[in-house]
Amino acid sequence: MFDKTDNRAAKREKLKEFYLEIKNCKSCRLGELRTNFVFGSGNSNAEILLIGEAPGKNEDIQGKPFVGQAGKLLDDLLASIGFGRNDVFIANVLKCRPPQNRDPDITEINTCKGYLFKQIEIINPLIICTMGKYSTQLILETSEIISRLRGKVFEKNGKTVIPINHPAAALYTPSRTELLREDFKRLKQIYDVKSKNRGFSGDSNAENKGTESAEPADSIAKEGFEDLNDRSMQEVNVPDDKKEQLGLF
Numbered sequence: 001m002f003d004k005t006d007n008r009a010a011k012r013e014k015l016k017e018f019y020l021e022i023k024n025c026k027s028c029r030l031g032e033l034r035t036n037f038v039f040g041s042g043n044s045n046a047e048i049l050l051i052g053e054a055p056g057k058n059e060d061i062q063g064k065p066f067v068g069q070a071g072k073l074l075d076d077l078l079a080s081i082g083f084g085r086n087d088v089f090i091a092n093v094l095k096c097r098p099p100q101n102r103d104p105d106i107t108e109i110n111t112c113k114g115y116l117f118k119q120i121e122i123i124n125p126l127i128i129c130t131m132g133k134y135s136t137q138l139i140l141e142t143s144e145i146i147s148r149l150r151g152k153v154f155e156k157n158g159k160t161v162i163p164i165n166h167p168a169a170a171l172y173t174p175s176r177t178e179l180l181r182e183d184f185k186r187l188k189q190i191y192d193v194k195s196k197n198r199g200f201s202g203d204s205n206a207e208n209k210g211t212e213s214a215e216p217a218d219s220i221a222k223e224g225f226e227d228l229n230d231r232s233m234q235e236v237n238v239p240d241d242k243k244e245q246l247g248l249f
């Protein structure tokens, strides 16, 4: 009999197998430049997946995501809503560090994004929290700027997507740190509603795979809830040439 415990173990095993499959990747030039491949870390059965941009210097040295100052801030934000690293999974759009922490380029993103998509498929979280421009634009398939997306909540491919600013961008700006704190509070409120809905339906994470997440059940989560198909997101106009650049077809 295949129960929930088996299912959780199977997901862990799948993620491990996937790591072993891709850890020596050199499909783009960053593979030659990295010290360590940074797969991501956390709970393979997490309901919340946080996605950043790319490893920085410290991440490249240690082979783990978010280990520098931005990582400390992220730990603090998670702790503020009663979560730790083992309750979530943290990954990046790119698995290898761009030199001098420059922005990822479109070729690198297009070459690497399949790995992130596979991680999403295996982990199958309820909520994807995109941190910063690159993960937000990739997951929401838009070229809209992060400042217009932050503070809103989206449904995309059966997942709830919550875009927030990248913690590194908030390190030395108290007002941005405050915004992040608000966003994490909201993330927790939405998580509480979503996980309660899942509990009512009796669906496990894997059993729910490929289906639409339940709609938020109360006003807390409905406040500011938007869908990519609704009127407000139809205003997000992605020119066709931009879509191609972003590999969104």
Ligand code: SF4
Binding pocket: 025, 026, 027, 028, 029, 030, 031, 032, 094, 095, 096, 108, 111, 112
């Ligand atoms: S960044 Fe991604 S595609 Fe490029 S070498 Fe690293 S793992 Fe491979």
